[in-house]
Amino acid sequence: MNMLDLVIENTEKAAQMLVNNFATISHHGLTSARLLSPTKPTLAEWTRAAGLDWHIEQSPVMYKHQGNVVESDNNKVLMRSDTGFELGILSNKYKPVNPSEVMHFFSDLIEDHGFKMIQAGYADGGKKIYAYAQCGGEWEVAAGDKTLNNLLLMTSSDGSSATLVQPFVESLYCLNQLPMVSKMFSPIKVRHSSKFDAEKVKIDLGIYDNAVHEFAESLKALAKKNVGGKEALSIIYKLLAKKDNIEDESRHTVNLISNIYSKFKGQGIASQREGRKDTLWGLLNAVTEYTDHDMASNDNNRWKSKVNGAGSTLKQQAYEYINDICNETVEIELIKGL
Numbered sequence: 001m002n003m004l005d006l007v008i009e010n011t012e013k014a015a016q017m018l019v020n021n022f023a024t025i026s027h028h029g030l031t032s033a034r035l036l037s038p039t040k041p042t043l044a045e046w047t048r049a050a051g052l053d054w055h056i057e058q059s060p061v062m063y064k065h066q067g068n069v070v071e072s073d074n075n076k077v078l079m080r081s082d083t084g085f086e087l088g089i090l091s092n093k094y095k096p097v098n099p100s101e102v103m104h105f106f107s108d109l110i111e112d113h114g115f116k117m118i119q120a121g122y123a124d125g126g127k128k129i130y131a132y133a134q135c136g137g138e139w140e141v142a143a144g145d146k147t148l149n150n151l152l153l154m155t156s157s158d159g160s161s162a163t164l165v166q167p168f169v170e171s172l173y174c175l176n177q178l179p180m181v182s183k184m185f186s187p188i189k190v191r192h193s194s195k196f197d198a199e200k201v202k203i204d205l206g207i208y209d210n211a212v213h214e215f216a217e218s219l220k221a222l223a224k225k226n227v228g229g230k231e232a233l234s235i236i237y238k239l240l241a242k243k244d245n246i247e248d249e250s251r252h253t254v255n256l257i258s259n260i261y262s263k264f265k266g267q268g269i270a271s272q273r274e275g276r277k278d279t280l281w282g283l284l285n286a287v288t289e290y291t292d293h294d295m296a297s298n299d300n301n302r303w304k305s306k307v308n309g310a311g312s313t314l315k316q317q318a319y320e321y322i323n324d325i326c327n328e329t330v331e332i333e334l335i336k337g338l
Helices: 003-009 011-017 043-049 099-113 198-205 209-223 229-240 251-267 280-294 299-308 310-326
Strands: 022-027 030-035 056-065 068-080 086-091 116-123 128-142 145-156 163-171 177-179 188-190
Touching: 022 299, 030 299, 043 099, 043 116, 099 116, 099 128, 099 145, 116 299, 128 209, 145 209, 145 299, 163 209, 177 280, 177 299, 177 310, 209 280, 209 310, 229 251, 229 280, 229 310, 251 280, 280 299, 280 310, 299 310
Parallel strands: none
Antiparallel strands: 022 030, 030 116, 056 068, 068 086, 116 128, 128 145, 145 163, 163 177, 163 188
16 A cells, blocks of 8 residues: 555545645655546646646856866756755756646647646656646446546656656556557657657657557456466566575565565455456456555655656566466466475
8 A cells, every 4th residue: 555545545634635635645755646526627737736836947057166166167056946946967958848848738638639647757866857638537346446547747857767657457446557559550759859749749648549558458468368376476576586496596585476476366455356366467457556555765766766767667567567468478487496
């Protein structure tokens, strides 16, 4: 269970953190505002709730040399306008994307395409800015097991990533997020050496409707495909193993395999429901629950991992391998000694 779930479940704490129809958190350099009601907040209300009511300022890099102050011709410091917090030291060619541009981009999508903003915030104290929008209806993967078709927009002001636009699905049971695999739809990336062109990005997004349908059908197929315990454990091992022999694996890897397997066998959220229990869909959700709720040392690092880091990579690999098994293009390799 992630921090947002705990905020919503704990009435006392929620009373302090439910503001103007938002559930908000601020922890370990991460902020998040998630819409809880069917109301349509203004852009200004979204920006304030998400902690994004600031802009990026820049200043030349200055340093001392032999007692003299020297100004760099090639680099600049980016900082938050409200706190002065340093966001990054970058080339003068680097073009940052302000929080207001991210929020306006989604506002335009909402007006043009009927999308709905559902969450926004920042990570690393503002070095990464993100927003989520619901951009399609609900899919029923199995009976009562629904997912939402969403869109992630993320940008950085520290040079760590390009501006990224990525479709993904989110489970309504547990808020697990699964990015659409790149072979169906590659994320749209805009480098910071060029100006962010919202209109071009919106045109590029128009090509992924067929990919969304294909992705949805593949998830429904996973929910219809049963898998036994030994086979499931072998799949998890295949995904996470670092050694050729299980006896040589580290205790950390063995514990991780055991953690995910236990989620599949009943400890995971909704793991005993029809369509998840003893199915490939349930196995995939055991992986995504681990990456989205348990992986990394704190909420800030966990968010980065699950959207564009090790957690995101593991989810992509898990989907592709499990989907190939479902389509019988690969066979399950039963691991000896399990």
